[in-house]
Each structure stands twice: as C-alpha cells, then as structure tokens.
Amino acid sequence: MSNFIVKKVAVLGAGVMGAQIAAHCVNAKVPVVLFDLPAKEGPKNGIVLRAIENLKKLSPAPLGNKDDAALIQVANYEDNLDILKGCDLIIEAIAERMDWKHDLYKKVASHIAPNAIFASNTSGLSITALSEGFDAELKERFCGVHFFNPPRYMHLVELIPTVSTRPEILDQLEGFLTTTLGKGVVRAKDTPNFIxxxxxxxxxxxxxxxxxxxxxxxxxxxxxxxxxxxxxxxxxxxxxxxxxxxxxxxxxxxxxxxxxxxxxxxxxxxxxxxxxxxxxxxxxxxxxxxxxxxxxxxxxxxxxxxxxxxxxxxxxxxxxxxxxxxxxxxxxxxxxxxxxxxxxxxxxxxxxxxxxxxxxxxxxxxxxxxxxxxxxxxxxxxxxxxxxxxxxxxxxxxxxxxxxxxxxxxxxxxxxxxxxxxxxxxxxxxxxxxxxxxxxxxVPRSDLPVYQRQSFRATVLGENAPDGTKAGTTVFEDDSVRIWHQNDDVLILSLKTKMHVIGQGVINGLAKAIDEAEKNYKGLVIWSADAADGGAFSAGADLQSMLPVFMSGGIKAIEPEVAKLQQAHQALKYANVPVVAAVAGLALGGGCELMMHAAKRVVSIESYIGLVEVGVGLVPAGGGLKEAAVRAAADAKGTDILQFLKNYFTNAATANVSKSALEAQKMGYLAQNDVIVFNPYELLHVAKVEARAMFDAGYRPQLQKLVPVAGRTGIATIMAQLVNMRDGGFISAHDYKLGAMIAEIVCGGDIESGSLVSEQWLLDLERKAFMELLNNPKTQERIMGMMQTGKPVRN
Incomplete structure (x- = not known):
C-alpha cells in the first residue's frame, strides 16, 4: 500500500472559483495557500485578502465555518513563489485566456516540486494545448481538474488527462477528490468544454x-x-x-x-x-x-x-x-x-x-x-x-x-x-x-481502492446494483424501520418514514435494534438509504401521528408518548454497544435529539442540525435540552456553567439551524471528536468503522451521574436578556414565554446554583413545559399553521 497524502494545496488565482476552491480545501482541513497578482496599491496581498473577506459574505456560504477564512494563507506571484515548493497539488484557476495561463505557467513552472501534481481548473480549454511549453517531466504531472460552481456544494469534478499524463497521477488525484473533498469524479476526454x-x-x-x-x-x-x-x-x-x-x-x-x-x-x-x-x-x-x-x-x-x-x-x-x-x-x-x-x-x-x-x-x-x-x-x-x-x-x-x-x-x-x-x-x-x-x-465501474469506502455507490438506471433499501440481510422490517446488516458484525437501523420522522414505529424500532445489537453485534449504526441523495437524517417528531392519540385521549394522552421518546433516547445513550448516528441532510428537533444521544456521530458536511421546536410553539422534549445542560456542565469543568450554557440556550430559543456540520460542531450539537465526512457515499462505511473500533477498544457506556446546574441565578441572568429582547420588539410575547421555559429547563429549575440533579429531573422539566405549551392557544396556532402550510407561524 502506498499513501498519497496532500499535505498542502496551492490555488493560483483568487477569483470567484479560485477563492472558493481554497475555501473548500480549508473545510476539509487541507492547508492551502491562495495566490494572485501583487496589488498596485495598499498591501501587496490585497487582492487575495479582499477575496478571502468576500468568502464570508457569499451565499450559499463557501466556508462551513466562517472563522476558518483566517486559515487560508495569502501569497502573490512576485514575493511568494518559493511557497510552491512545499505544495503537493497546485490548481490554476485564473481567467479563461490561454495566453494568460501560459504566461503564468512560465512564471511558476520552475518552482513546482518534483512530485507535485499541477492541474488547471479550466472549464473548457484544451488541456493538451495548455501543457505546451512544459518539459516532458512536468507534462506527465499535468491534467485538468474542473470543479463546478459553487465548489463546496456541486458534487461533480471532471478529471481530464492529456496524452502525456501519467495514469497514477489521475488515480491519486481521483482518490483525494473523492474522499478528502467529497466529490463525484468523472473522467473526461480533452474535447472543448469536456462533458x-x-x-x-x-x-x-x-x-x-x-x-x-x-x-x-x-x-x-x-x-x-x-x-x-x-x-x-x-x-x-x-x-x-x-x-x-x-x-x-x-x-x-x-x-x-x-x-x-x-x-x-x-x-x-x-x-x-x-x-x-x-x-x-x-x-x-x-x-x-x-x-x-x-x-x-x-x-x-x-x-x-x-x-x-x-x-x-x-x-x-x-x-x-x-x-x-x-x-x-x-x-x-x-x-x-x-x-x-x-x-x-x-x-x-x-x-x-x-x-x-x-x-x-x-x-x-x-x-x-x-x-x-x-x-x-x-x-x-x-x-x-x-x-x-x-x-x-x-x-x-x-x-x-x-x-x-x-x-x-x-x-x-x-x-x-x-x-x-x-x-x-x-x-x-x-x-x-x-x-x-x-x-x-x-465498461464496468472503476475499481480504484477509494471506492471500497462506498458501501452503495451512485448508480445509473439499468445497472441493477444493490441499494441500501434491499441489500444485506434483514433482521426486522415494518413500515417505519428496517433493521439489517451487511453480513458482518455491525447492525444497521434505517428509518423508512417520510423525512424519517419519529413516531411510535420508529421508537419501537429503536428498542428492537438496540436489543438485537446488544445480543449479537459489535455496534449499531443509524443510517438511511437516501443519505447520499439529499434525504434527511430525521426531520423530527411525527406531529401527524400524534393527532389520533390527541383525538382519542386529549392532550393528557400525549404525555406518555413524550415519555416514551425520552426513554428511547436514554436507552440509546446507555446502550451496552456503541450506537453511531450516520447523519446527512436535515437533523431537526427530535432528529437532532436522536443524534445527540448516540455514542458518536459521523456526519456529512452538508448536514443542517438544530432544535427547532419553538417554530411550532413548543420546547424540545426528547432530551435535547437535558443534553444541553449535561454538555454545558461537562464543558465548564467546575467553573461558571452559565458561560457555557448561553450558546446552547440561544440556539434552542432561536431555532438556529447549522449551515454545515462544521458550524454544528461550533454550536455544540456535535462533539469535537465526532467525525465529519465529505463524501456522503462514504458515510455508512466510516460509521461502521467507528462503531467497530469503539467496541474493539472495550466500549462501555458512561455511568449515569448527577449534573451540576446553573439554577435560579442562571435563569435570572437569561431572563434579563429576554426582557430586553421582548421590550425592544425583537421577539413576541409567546417567544418570550418559550425562551423563559427553555431557560428554566437548561438551568435545572428554581434551585440553588451548583445544585446536582439527575438526567431524569431535567427530562421531567422538559416534559412538563411541553405539556403546558400544548394547552396554549398560541402554540396550537403554530402547530396548525405548520401542518397546513409547512411554514412556521410567528405569533
């Protein structure tokens, strides 16, 4: 086995595409240096600095975390060409002018390291014509690598060789593009505009x-x-x-x-x-x-x-x-x-x-x-x-x-x-x-080693390849879930409900899957077959399924259902084998809570995560606020809990949803040791590897322990901010009420600061607030509005 590791990338050209390619490298934790011409006025790297500043303003956002813009190294062609010697991959992304590109190549060619790959991000110029003037050795390491705009979000990268390009160069680059940058690679012939x-x-x-x-x-x-x-x-x-x-x-x-x-x-x-x-x-x-x-x-x-x-x-x-x-x-x-x-x-x-x-x-x-x-x-x-x-x-x-x-x-x-x-x-x-x-x-599919990481590759109609809905061996299946395995030692739970919402069927499925995994497997992975195709991890609790319960037993009949959801999540957290949530797409409300209770999370960068219950006039009640309190206490390590709690409170009270997995990590919904995957087709493979490794390392669930909370002092501090927001017209009276309830739960209730409470105490606070809100006419308006229009009502 020989590893091809890209230790550093250089991008030549800080225009729209070049800057965004650099941003996506930073997303993937690949060190990158961005070059452009020296500025005629001001700082010499002014052109690049302005391009990086612009990255923070673009929508959709090129950066998974805006703070990472600072990680892009700046350079110009006059003073910094020596930096190229330390780069393994150099991507030229200047304007589509053959003469301009050739002028730049003459300037940089002698500075390119002997084993570095040199590529042009041209959208249609001849790669062979671009390589004219190179010596034979550099020609062998040159190819086209055409990203689509915007580079973070578009899955396609076209890889275009010349007749001189060494085959192993293309194989190495395809592996890097596929796994590290998360792309779908198509090899194109060197014809105008490619494929x-x-x-x-x-x-x-x-x-x-x-x-x-x-x-x-x-x-x-x-x-x-x-x-x-x-x-x-x-x-x-x-x-x-x-x-x-x-x-x-x-x-x-x-x-x-x-x-x-x-x-x-x-x-x-x-x-x-x-x-x-x-x-x-x-x-x-x-x-x-x-x-x-x-x-x-x-x-x-x-x-x-x-x-x-x-x-x-x-x-x-x-x-x-x-x-x-x-x-x-x-x-x-x-x-x-x-x-x-x-x-x-x-x-x-x-x-x-x-x-x-x-x-x-x-x-x-x-x-x-x-x-x-x-x-x-x-x-x-x-x-x-x-x-x-x-x-x-x-x-x-x-x-x-x-x-x-x-x-x-x-x-x-x-x-x-x-x-x-x-x-x-x-x-x-x-x-x-x-x-x-x-x-x-x-022509059969590529058999490069990188594709062994994709349990189910993208398929074309007529290929008749197995997919995640039918492949493997089914242990149990009904309308809500499929519990299955790939004839190995890790069990998989796939949700089948629309948008993978969580109702009684999913709760029952969770219990079955945990029981089966504890008896016969090294771990359990929660993954659904449409994870790579824009499907949701879970859009939350199934409000529609609550209607028959409400019609037959009134609001009081809902409380046992909420308790069941809480206990299902607790069972997940304290399962005796590692449970790994393989997350892609939406993980909202109950879906976010489900994910938070797993032993570990393997998450596609394009995951949009948040506790959004205030949008329907409710508070999270599946253990999400309880987990916020637990995590804040752990982060505080005996210091002022409230400083660590504010972030969790604000995100829940404003229904803030992450714009990437990287942002979800910053928000606290993902732990620092959770794994972010860039190619969604690799999600299941990586999740199974993590589950197996945790089991083989002697996994035991954490012991339940008491949680120190911020108490009434914390509630009072948060309430002062809420009053200012309400009186300033930034939130409605009902939003104020919801914020006050969330503050009470995450702070552990009206008790002394630093008091120790159980997780069940916090769950009871969640459930009590949830039930009170169900009786509130303003909340009922929001729920009906969401069910009728699919859009949140602000009242």
Whole structure:
C-alpha cells in the first residue's frame, strides 16, 4: 500500500472559483495557500485578502465555518513563489485566456516540486494545448481538474488527462477528490468544454432555440424545465442568471471557435435574447438582472419583443402538468410527442434534441454513457441523466421517433443516429457496465481502492446494483424501520418514514435494534438509504401521528408518548454497544435529539442540525435540552456553567439551524471528536468503522451521574436578556414565554446554583413545559399553521 497524502494545496488565482476552491480545501482541513497578482496599491496581498473577506459574505456560504477564512494563507506571484515548493497539488484557476495561463505557467513552472501534481481548473480549454511549453517531466504531472460552481456544494469534478499524463497521477488525484473533498469524479476526454458543459450548455441552447420556435417566454420555459422534469429548481434561464450570462457566452464561444465541423454547429450561435442582455450589461444574478430581475418582492422577466422587464406570471399549462405527473416514462414520452399542445411539443423537442446530441457525440467526448449521465446529474442537478431518461422511456421506440424527426427535417441537424443505437439493445446501462462505442463494449465501474469506502455507490438506471433499501440481510422490517446488516458484525437501523420522522414505529424500532445489537453485534449504526441523495437524517417528531392519540385521549394522552421518546433516547445513550448516528441532510428537533444521544456521530458536511421546536410553539422534549445542560456542565469543568450554557440556550430559543456540520460542531450539537465526512457515499462505511473500533477498544457506556446546574441565578441572568429582547420588539410575547421555559429547563429549575440533579429531573422539566405549551392557544396556532402550510407561524 502506498499513501498519497496532500499535505498542502496551492490555488493560483483568487477569483470567484479560485477563492472558493481554497475555501473548500480549508473545510476539509487541507492547508492551502491562495495566490494572485501583487496589488498596485495598499498591501501587496490585497487582492487575495479582499477575496478571502468576500468568502464570508457569499451565499450559499463557501466556508462551513466562517472563522476558518483566517486559515487560508495569502501569497502573490512576485514575493511568494518559493511557497510552491512545499505544495503537493497546485490548481490554476485564473481567467479563461490561454495566453494568460501560459504566461503564468512560465512564471511558476520552475518552482513546482518534483512530485507535485499541477492541474488547471479550466472549464473548457484544451488541456493538451495548455501543457505546451512544459518539459516532458512536468507534462506527465499535468491534467485538468474542473470543479463546478459553487465548489463546496456541486458534487461533480471532471478529471481530464492529456496524452502525456501519467495514469497514477489521475488515480491519486481521483482518490483525494473523492474522499478528502467529497466529490463525484468523472473522467473526461480533452474535447472543448469536456462533458458536463458540452452537453449541459448544448441542452440549454437547444432549449432556448426551441422556446423561440414555439413562442414560449422565459418564465414558462423555466416552469416546464425545472423540478417538473426532475431537474434543478433553477431550470434553464434562472440557471443561466446564476452562472452568469457572460460565462454562458464564453462557454458558447469556446464551442463556436473549436467545433466548426460539428454537425450541430449552427445551434452554437449565441441566442439573440442572450446576446442582447450581455450587450446591455445585464449578466444575471451578479449584476442584479439577466433573464429575470427582482424588484422589491416581485420577480420580473425580460421580454425580448418589448426590450424591457415585465411581470413574471407564466406557468405550465394544466394539461402538460398532468402529463408530466405520469409515472410511466414510456407513456409520458409518447403523450408529449403526440400532444398538440405547444408546451408538450416543446418538451418532446428538447428531449429529442438532447438524445440526438449525446448519441452522436458519446464516442468523442466520454469513455462511456455512464460518464455523461453522472456529469449531468452532478454538474447540472438533474435527477436522471439523459441516457437514463432515454432508456427508461423505451430505447428502441424513442430511437425510432428521433430518427423519424431527423428524416422529416424536424431535428436541429440531419446527422444520423449512430448504427449502435439500432443494434437491438434495450439501452446503454447494464449490470455488466455502460456502453462505450470506442471500445465496442460495456465498461464496468472503476475499481480504484477509494471506492471500497462506498458501501452503495451512485448508480445509473439499468445497472441493477444493490441499494441500501434491499441489500444485506434483514433482521426486522415494518413500515417505519428496517433493521439489517451487511453480513458482518455491525447492525444497521434505517428509518423508512417520510423525512424519517419519529413516531411510535420508529421508537419501537429503536428498542428492537438496540436489543438485537446488544445480543449479537459489535455496534449499531443509524443510517438511511437516501443519505447520499439529499434525504434527511430525521426531520423530527411525527406531529401527524400524534393527532389520533390527541383525538382519542386529549392532550393528557400525549404525555406518555413524550415519555416514551425520552426513554428511547436514554436507552440509546446507555446502550451496552456503541450506537453511531450516520447523519446527512436535515437533523431537526427530535432528529437532532436522536443524534445527540448516540455514542458518536459521523456526519456529512452538508448536514443542517438544530432544535427547532419553538417554530411550532413548543420546547424540545426528547432530551435535547437535558443534553444541553449535561454538555454545558461537562464543558465548564467546575467553573461558571452559565458561560457555557448561553450558546446552547440561544440556539434552542432561536431555532438556529447549522449551515454545515462544521458550524454544528461550533454550536455544540456535535462533539469535537465526532467525525465529519465529505463524501456522503462514504458515510455508512466510516460509521461502521467507528462503531467497530469503539467496541474493539472495550466500549462501555458512561455511568449515569448527577449534573451540576446553573439554577435560579442562571435563569435570572437569561431572563434579563429576554426582557430586553421582548421590550425592544425583537421577539413576541409567546417567544418570550418559550425562551423563559427553555431557560428554566437548561438551568435545572428554581434551585440553588451548583445544585446536582439527575438526567431524569431535567427530562421531567422538559416534559412538563411541553405539556403546558400544548394547552396554549398560541402554540396550537403554530402547530396548525405548520401542518397546513409547512411554514412556521410567528405569533
């Protein structure tokens, strides 16, 4: 075994992408130095310092913890090139100008360490052309590494070799990108705009072309081509605004300049509406307006005919919405094609155009069809890739329809579909692998060691790979939970409820899982199969399931249910084998409390954690406030508890939710020794490794002990702050009441400061406050508002 450890990264260029790549390295605890030109005025590193300062203001936040901005080392090309000698990976991320990049390379080449990897974050320039002028040895260590914007959140990184790049360089870099930075790596060929931008931007251009042809305004197009198609909410024109219309124009120009022999070349012409906006300086979100513009609370759209912004009110026709709700992809595609509705015809046309394009270009731009599907899913936020969509809708039938349109002159060009499309196949993805025209074979998945850390890899339709809902051996399963294992020594509990909310079924499942784990396994991991696909760890208690209890027995009937939840969490905390919570996505309210009671937490960086009960007019009652008191006492180590308690109190009283796992650690919801994982596909593997290691180290649950509390002195101090907030109009009277109740619980009640209480004492305080609030009309308003609208009511 040989380790490839990146001890330090250098990023050349402190623009939007360079600064955010540096920020994500810091998120992952990778030391990084950010370079740019020396400033003409002020501090020499002023350009970099301003870029770092800007990182703290960007939304979505590039940094998991804003304080970590200070960890980015600053440098300039005049004084600090010697720092490059200590860097294992150097990523160039300056503007997309071949001549500028070559000038920079001449400046830095002699300072690059003999074993360092040198990579360009170009979005479409030729990697081979960029490497011209390097000596043979550096050429072997040079490649393209194309991050998507914003780098923290977009899963895709394209890895592009030249003919000279050593294969082991790519393997090492893929391992680092996958595990350390948490990315989905797709290897692309060195063709203009690589895979995702080549297909994705073509698809957007075809959409714009067909929209003009069918006379559809931009707001209607976005309503049709967003979530209704399983694509990103920003759809087409809004995505262009977010990316930047000048950036879109640049990518299109790359295609115009380098793809003259492409049969689709006429489509690469910059759309008239886009050109008009760029000329006017309306470049999208960064200039305050592009295809769309926000004025006050109103969203306006640009009207090409009027040359001005008008109210955005266009929506998909009801009949088309009904067609798109059809669950059978084959029926849906057939209905769209045969419909006389212009919107339906438009949708068929953009599907046809993309299918036509990817079939013609697959051999030249990608190793196999899987790479195109992953690139579009991970780089453009699509639920399914284009080849998956074609295969699901019936490969041969769709192929014949596309051919008919080509022959009838309805397609964007007359290039025929390749012969392999019609060889009797059912699609391009099989259990054997994904189709590669160049190899005339199905290509299996990469077997690099890094992928052994992914218990369930991202799959493509037709691959028929096992997934976390059915794999392994089931010990117990009902509508709420599945208890299972992968034929090894760690038990897994997966929640099956919607958003993994916690009701009686989950509470029962927890008890069964703990009992089974204590008898037969080294540990228990709480993990759900959609953890890597944006699912929630748990959105909290199941309010809906409480309704029948309330209807049959009134509010008093709720109290035993709350007690059951508290005791289930206590059983989790004091289980005789380690319980590890594998957290990704939302962990709110009861979900946060469930996680807090585990022996350890393994958490995806993209986890959003908090006690949010005040939003429905309640206080946490599943042990979350009890844990706050316990943790504050432990942190205080005999000193003033209140100083350590304030953070926990404020977060619960304001329903503050972390914007990352790193922030959740700062807030106290995660312990310092909890593990933060950057690739959600590795979550289960790491959680099982932790559980097994704890057991093998002789794990015993902590002994229950009495907790010192802040008492009435602490309550009085917090209440003084609450009075100021209420009287200043910052919180409502009901928020004040909720804050007072939370203060009483976390401080241990009306007792002397420093008094010792049991965990049960604190749980009883939680439950008492919870029951009192259930009787409160203001709380009832909040609960009903949340159940009816899904949004918190402030009263």
């Amino acid at each position: 995702a931008n080549r297909v994705g931007i073509f698809s957007m251009m075809a959409t714009m072309y067909e929209a003009q042809k069918f006379g559809l305004p931009v707001d209607v197009v976005d309503d049709l081509t967003g979530t209704k198609l399983g694509r990103a909410k920003s759809a087409t024109f809004r995505t262009a605004d977010v990316v930047g219309l000048d950036t879109m124009g640049h990518v299109m120009k790359t295609m115009q300049d380098n793809l003259q022999s492409d049969p689709f070349y006429p489509v690469y012409k910059t759309p008239e509406l886009l050109a008009k906006l760029i000329a006017a300086g309306a470049l999208g979100q960064k200039t305050g307006g592009g295809f769309f513009k926000k004025v006050g609370k109103d969203i306006l759209r640009f009207d090409g005919e009027k040359g001005d912004y008008v109210p955005s009110t266009g929506k998909a026709d009801d009949i088309v919405v009904r067609i798109l709700k059809e669950k059978d992809p084959a029926k849906k595609m057939k209905t769209l094609r045969e419909s006389t509705n212009p919107q339906a015809q438009f949708l068929w046309a953009i599907f046809r155009d993309t299918f036509h394009y990817i079939a013609v270009h697959l051999e030249s731009i990608a190793d196999c069809a899987r790479d195109i599907d992953f690139a579009l899913r991970w780089g453009f936020g699509q639920k399914n890739g284009p080849f998956e969509g074609w295969q699901a809708a019936g490969w041969q039938q769709v192929a014949s329809w596309v051919k008919e349109d080509i022959d009838a002159g309805k397609a964007l060009c007359d290039a025929p579909l390749p012969q392999w499309v019609f060889d009797g196949r059912d699609g391009v993805h099989t259990a054997e692998g994904s189709w590669s025209p160049a190899k005339n074979a199905y």
